Amino acid sequence: MSLPLSRPHSPPQTSFCFHTTRWSHVCRAQADSEDGKRALADLCDAYYEPVVSWLRCELRDADAAREASHAFFAYLLGSETPLAADRQRGRFRSYLLGAVKHFLSNHRALGQSIKRGGGLTWSALENDETRAVADATQPSPDAAFDRQWALTLLGLTLEGLRQECAAEGRALEFDKLQPWLTGDADHGDQGALAVELGMNLNSLKSQIRRLRSRFRTLLKLQIAATLNEGGSVEEEMAVLLATLRPG
Structure with a gap:
């Protein structure tokens, strides 16, 4: 299956080390320290887009989704309560989705105080009629979250591979070969590219x-x-890649 990375979302501008596990970051983020705050900020930066995708489908308002996303991550970054995620309890993907659902539910319950100016003013939270009418042609919020989560992991992986090649002095080679990694050059002229890179065709294919x-x-x-x-x-990879298949 071709990877849908021909025009990926921009890689997160984060100090997130590719070889640092997400759960290691979660453990660091749970610490009440400057290092913990930086780790939490990195997590928020790396997984911002899946949260936005879920909120966009749930609120059906792009501006409100961005505003709510900013509020959610600001809450995580500013909360005095440590991040309550436990690696033994499941996927970080599931934890983050549950956290944003809980956050949105709490703010909907506080709708009256929000309208009085006591907090956030998300117009989409105030329109029960709009929320009640789902668009059957669009993916569910959870499906949109999982798809963007998969795209995020693919983007981080591609960036990690690019960094490895760059460290070996093969940045140009990687840039030229990337389309064959993402399925964007299935019918390209590999012979011409081999000549451009100073390889024979068999070496290029290898x-x-x-x-x-x-x-x-x-x-x-x-x-x-x-x-x-x-x-x-393998099971998680199959689930995530399935979210990228059309239809």
Whole structure:
């Protein structure tokens, strides 16, 4: 299956180290310290887009979704209560989705005080009629979250592979070969590219296979980092890639 990365969302501008597991970051983020705050900020930055996608489907208002996302992450960053995530209890994906659902539910329950100016003023929260009418042609909020989560992991993996190639002095080679990793160049002229890179065609094909293999390995590492100790990487990968299939 071709990976839908021809025009990916921009990689998160974060100090998130590719080889640092997400759950290690969660553990650090639970600490009441400057290091903990930086770790939590990195988590928020890396997984901002899945939260926005869920809120956009739930609120059916792009501006309100962005506003609510900012409020949610500001709450996490500013809360005096440690991040209550436990790696033994499941996927970080599930924890984050549950956290944003709980946050939105609380603010809907406080709708009257919000309208009086006692807090946030999200217009989409005030319109019960709009929320009650779902668009059957659009994915559910949870499906949109999972799809964007998958795209986020793919984007982080691709960026990690790019960094590895750059460290080996092969940044240009990676840029030229990336379309064959993401399924955007299935009918491209590999012969001309081999000449451009100073390779023969067989060497070029071998390098593409190696990059694809390394990409898959790094993707598995990304996925494993978001699961509990007993979680199945292959099962989670199958679930996430299924969210990217059309229809």
